[in-house]
Amino acid sequence: MSQSTPFINSAESCVDEQLLGFTAVNTAIVKLKDYRVVVDSARFSADADVKCVSIVTGGGSGHEPFAAGYVGTGMLASAVAGSVFASPPTPAIVAAISAAAGRSSGVLVVVMNYTGDKLNFGQAVEKCRAMGMKVEMYISGDDSALTEVEHTAGRRGLCGTLFLLKIVGAQACGGASMKELLKSCELVGGRCSTIGVAASGCTVPGHKEPLFSVKKGWLELGLGIHGEAGVRLVQSKTAKELVNLMLDHLSNKDSVSNVPLERGDELVVMLNNLGAMTQIEMFTLVGETNKALVERGFVVQRLYVGCLLTSLDMKGFHISLLKTTGYPEWLKLLDTPTNAPGWPAPYRADVDSVDVGKLMNFKNPFDDIKKMSTYTVSVALADQLRKFLEILVKATAEWRDLLNDLDTGCGDGDCGTTIAEGASKISSSLDTLAYHQPVLLFQQLADIAGEAMGGTSGALYSILLSVMSNSLASSVGDSTGNIKESWVKCFIDAVDSVSKYGGAQRGDRTMLDALYPASDAAKKASNSSSLSEVLKDMSAAALDGAGATVSMTARAGRASYVRGGDVRKVDAGARAVAFILKSLADTAASSNI
Incomplete structure (x- = not known):
């Protein structure tokens, strides 16, 4: 040889x-x-x-x-x-x-x-x-x-x-x-x-x-x-x-x-x-x-x-x-057609010149997503949603190195960087997001996740936020009342969709091992609980779920293909979810909502 x-x-x-x-x-x-x-x-x-x-x-x-x-x-x-x-x-x-x-x-x-x-x-x-x-x-x-x-x-x-x-x-x-x-x-x-x-x-x-x-x-x-x-x-x-x-x-x-x-x-x-x-x-x-x-x-x-x-x-x-x-x-x-296998056969339009730079005008159907629901929130809640995001994007810089370290050995070592890239794009879009229309806001964030983060993480967060948008739109309709239950439901539906499209289940050592406990905590929240209390319970449950991944064997995602991996570490994706929910919970608590 x-x-x-x-x-x-x-x-x-x-x-x-x-x-x-x-x-x-x-x-x-x-x-x-x-x-x-x-x-x-x-x-x-x-x-x-x-x-x-x-x-x-x-x-x-x-x-x-x-x-x-x-x-x-x-x-x-x-x-x-x-x-x-x-x-x-x-x-x-x-x-x-x-x-x-x-x-x-x-x-x-x-x-x-x-x-x-x-x-x-x-x-x-x-x-x-x-x-x-x-x-x-x-x-x-x-x-x-x-x-x-x-x-x-x-x-x-x-x-x-x-x-x-x-x-x-x-x-x-x-x-x-x-x-x-x-x-x-x-x-x-x-x-x-x-x-x-x-x-x-x-x-x-x-x-x-x-x-x-x-x-x-x-x-x-x-x-x-x-x-x-x-x-x-x-x-x-x-x-x-x-x-x-x-x-x-x-x-x-x-x-x-x-x-x-x-x-x-x-x-x-x-x-x-x-x-x-x-x-x-x-x-x-x-x-x-x-x-x-x-x-x-x-x-x-x-x-x-x-x-x-x-x-x-x-x-x-x-x-x-x-x-x-x-x-x-x-x-x-x-x-002239030939069946010679080596000759290139481009898929060509019937024209005599090539204009590679010519682009077709295309209207993205998501441009009209605001038509899906006329549901709006108060100015106070819209301001709070912006505050959530402002604090969240600043916090991601503190997590980046730790998440990257957790992601080495069984991943690409870029989990923290990927989260930070998404946060950076959100930061540059803060003045253009539709805080008063949560249905549109979640879809905007889904688009940012898919485009700025890329890869599997970007796709999963994009699915999570897209389903939250769709679920919220169908739950609240044109309501302007107290719809905390609809917000909780949209999160639960979104977590189920991440499992559906990603193929992972509880116990597979993925982000779902933080998302599902948070979803369970949201389901248990009483009608009298405030949003800050619900988020606090979800955050605690996500943190516990992420911690439990240290003893799990990866059965989904890229980590499942890595021989041995680093089982001594917490799953980076689950820990990222816990960080995000902790940031949201802390912001809600400081705002008494």
Whole structure:
């Protein structure tokens, strides 16, 4: 087993085994026996169109889904793989061409501009011609990292080659001649530019170390997909800054490897994940790229994103621009459906330009929540509700470190911080909350909990407060009288809902082990008890309930997945509930309500 790639059987067998796995998933694509070649099985059907030109490509493995992932109707007829980062051997390439030639009017072989590939594919093409096959070869290069290509091997083939394969593949499927396809290759290749950047190198299966490393805090600009060094190092930047740096490089008019761009030009854009970028990073970069291009005066007609031509586990990405100005038919060819599993298929509206920044106007139904109930409270009680919150938000700072400590060992260690974040948002909203309308107030607090706290805690407090709002609305109607019982009922209903939606029960070592005792205390409160007395009993019961969690085994929430945990500590969520109720009870007592 590879020390650097733990989830394979061996470095020697991984290419063949991944091809078998790939064809097991994509059953319309079959592997040729004894060759690292996959073909579109539709090409061998009785009704296959023998008049169409077949497109073939390939290269070293480690770039998946390239090339096998682009086999399918409207793209490749066959693809050939070499060992990791090594050109396929000539006999395998001959097999790929021969398989495609059997049911076609000719074969167009597209080869990315790397010396080994050009030599091996070129030799295979000549062998196939000698056997009477009609074969042509096009060398694709779209790399724009180098500003000068004299005394170099020329522009390397990068992910921009995928634009070419999709366009000529769709043309071939539509009956275009070999001459027409070669012309399209020249046009597309001459109007495509790509630049890459990476924060780390890639590690070949069987190797202990990456092919190259990047110093922490720096990025390699213009690196190759086989670990070749880039044109220069740049310091780490924000997504916005990095995208603009890369676009500056692509639009450098002094560079002979760039495609000339002018304001108003129409572009198709591809952002290629080199292997280890997260989806959050990639779509952030997509948004910044689209925004920057629009600000520069370009018309972005299509955006593609994904792991399209990777470099094993490299942490980096490409930006590829295809200038479509004057060639509207290319958009139709890019949009032509294909069943090739690797080609990205965005869910698009029927428009010719992309406006990522456009947002739909939406009216939140909770904006009208005040219509749920006309119940209002006195000015004195409204002032008291504000006082409750003012004192509560100040107190949370005193609990934060203790709650965080209680949350370590069996949680994220952030319970206190999460409570404090919610309190901070409440503090900044104190002047806008509807204290005179408790139904609306509870819903406002629920929204704050869900948005400011986030995560499980935010969701649970949001449910608690939302149900309190709904229950109070249904209990009091339009009443303006003494409705203490309704307030107690709304708390009881809310606690039951936390259990219902969260799935925890009494004794599971969660916040419910403080909430349920408080709920029980509220139920026992006599009609003659004042609100301060009810809150005092609820607070005491919650504190006792939280204390009891020290001997409980976690059976719900994240703590239930932690082996052992820290059973010597009180549950942080339950202790937070006790703190909150204690603050409310103390405030009520000092106000004699």
